[in-house]
Amino acid sequence: MNEAIRNLEPKAVWNKFADLNAVPRPSKKEERVITFMKDFGENLGFETIEDAVGNVIIRKPATKGMEDRTPIVMQSHLDMVHQKNNNTDFDFDTQGIEMHVDGDWVRAKGTTLGADNGLGVATIMAILESTDIPHPALEALFTIDEETGMTGAMGLKGGILKGDILLNLDTEEDDEIGVGCAGGVDVTATKHYKHEEAPEESTTYMLTVRGLQGGHSGMDIIKGLGNANTMMNRVLYACEDVLHIAELKGGSLRNAIPRESVATIVIENLNYNAFQSEFERIAAAIKEEYSLLEKNLEIVFEKSSTPANRVMVKTDQTLFIQSIYAAPNGVYRMSPAIEDLVETSNNIAKISIKDGSIKVECLTRSSVNSSKLDLANTLESVFTLGKFDVTFSGEYPGWAPNMDSPILKVLDGLYEKLHGEKAHVAACHAGLECGILGQNYPQMDMISFGPTIKGAHSPDERASISSTQKFWDFVKEILKEIPKKED
Template sequence: MKTLAQLSPQPLWQIFANICEIPHPSKHEQKISAWIQQWAKDLGLAIKEDEVGNLFIKKPATAGMEDRPGVILQAHMDMVPQKNADNDHDFLNDPIQAYVDGDWVTAKGTTLGADNGIGLASAMAVLASNDVAHGPLEVLITIDEEAGMSGAFGLKAGWLDGEILINTDSEQDGEIYMGCAGGVDASATFPLEMEAVPEGYHSFNLSISGLKGGHSGVDIHTGRANANKLLVRLLNLAVQKFDIQLTELNGGSLRNAIPREANASLVLPVAQVEAFKAFVDDHQQQIKSNLAIVEPDLSLLLISPETFEQMWTKACQQTILHALTASPNGVIRMSDDVPGVVETSINLGVVRMKGNKLVVLSLIRSLHDDGRNQVEEILSSVYGLAGVEVTFSGAYPGWKPSTDSKIMNTVRDVFIERFDYEPKIMVIHAGLECGLFKTEYPHLDMVSIGPTIKFPHSPDEKVDIASVGRYWELLVAVLAAIPAKTA
């Protein structure tokens, strides 16, 4: 079996293999940052770090190309830490176990980090190469893209000199991105009212697992099930038939990942146990039948754990289940301007008990601020009926397409010349950092390209090996083709 370092282009894959060895989940980029800084210094490259942790690396133009406009290659150093329930991987200490699987590279039971590790590796490979022709070059490596974009938010004016920015965070070969969705985090906190579990009640844990999950922007239109919504629907139906009272409810782990797993602890009278088991079995068969194509590995498990002493009051339970059932999730509207692209969506990403409170986190995305505002209003209304306030934070702007972008036209022309077909000019329903860069650097002419990465933000993440080769070929050719500045 081939190792990553044996794949082509070899310098890129070798660097990516090194990246996989270094833990770098969002909010914990210290190790990868230290490695990148030492790597750059060993090559004699100028590198600096800003106050939030972003890295800036400069390389002079190759001989004869000093008259080209400055180009910034941009990637983020963090990755989404997702793993299967039966995997004991420690993202803070363990390397990613990446391996070649036919035409793809994937990882054993965890996210791979090809998002955006391949882009990062490509930028570093350009820096390390003596054969890639380019004008004045900068590489911007941001932190925390996946969990709040604090690196992009913290980017200040005066650090970058280039006129063109090539973002490497796209995930589809044959597509050139010239715009992206903006977004905002939504948080609601329910107070939990508890009471003692009476005698004669039996305890259960009910869990949903085996779902595909995925990126809450790129995959939101695929029909993949949301574990939080599935479990809440089951519970909402169950409380209409049985004297169930919850003791705990948790699901999902990231607001930007479609939840793959959710679980609830509950109690009910012993006399209703057998009927409840039959109800769960019937419901499992129904949802498995309904989702057989999109979620073939769905599993619903009912077990009897330890005895619980406290349970939610029925009034508290009803408020929460009704609110979560009514909470919007999925595609809200498709774009009228860009056919086939989602305009507005929401992901009910996390439901988590914290002491005597239940915290619910969602991520709203939209190509337009008004679309985002509309979903904010819907969410506020739904939770307002439950007597709970929704707070919105971390709003980031979309990247408005520019049809007269010179770099977009250059990338398109080079693509056609190299591959003999027309690429798709696209807008992505995901939060690239480009919109935030425009705040401090409004002059930047930007484009985003990348290889084919499937199922990012999930343990099924994989990157197409051949597409990485084409992406590298395109990137190198584009750097060489950027025309000289005009007088």
């Protein structure tokens, strides 16, 4: 199946992508892909370094005639988001990604594809391996753990990199040149709840929200897609008087809009008709609201094969439901400076209720630090009123746009020359590593671009074949046009 991928153009990129996707590379479990990348650099005979946190740096000298050009860093991250459909049998820890061609798209079979940021990694590998592509002295920087904390970029110490220009290959629209991004902070709310014996003469049910698109909690948040956790909470709120929560699990990753949520609930038999009536009303209302966006949405309940013995006491249940209802989710503020850019947002990403403990995990993003903290403080206030303990962690900075960037002028002019139209120069609401890297390399001129990738962070992830060719041609032209070093 993956052999079809190897025959796509540009073969130099798609072959490296197939090699990379054969290596399991979940975030925080990158040992195998680190070894893979070190072996790749060493086999080419280049200086290859693994730093203290696991980032891999490979240095390649300038090609003949390019020695006087400004040295560059080409950067992408090694890890990938792991999401799969419920009916897909796949072990991300042991299996390589299974890919197939669908028209102009490369997709995976029921899982994320890893084009985010695997196509960037593969492109850099192709440049390193090439013998006929002119380029200045370059350092390939392959960072780890971008998707679950950006700890690789955070751990990269100053002074290791020698380049003066950074090309980040992690943007997902081929007509876009990225000049800024959002920062983020993880907001986690936890509490212990009291539980009691399930009522007598009651039945246990599984309540499920499923079939949502999900997607990237930064790039896709503006689309207004359904969040399984907030939908589940609406159902629980509507039926709260006649149900008891035993367990709940919603969402799987902080940076993915949750696609599914499953609750174990207990209903006293005498209240069944009242529950069914209210459930049907609220489920129909939610499905109608999202009928244009979420065509595969299902909100269902069925009798559980395993009866629940204990449930959350009503006072704690009410506080939980009201807290989730009050917590902001989705777009919080649009940018007044850049048209159509989300400035600040929150994703209620994961909720877990089990064995007397509740955990709610959110990822708050903003391109403005004060607005990010404002929203984080709002969430803290909401959950504190609900008797939760709240912590902030994993905070990372945004990347402020520099419209006078010399490398921006190079890319902007080249794009117009190649395609006869202007590129879309923009900041994005995703978290790129440029802002973090800029803390230790403040003088480095940075830019971000990449091929078209849709549905990142979801099993619908797909990469455009024609766009990858366009991107590859653009990369080669950029390398030829890197300006000379300043004296």
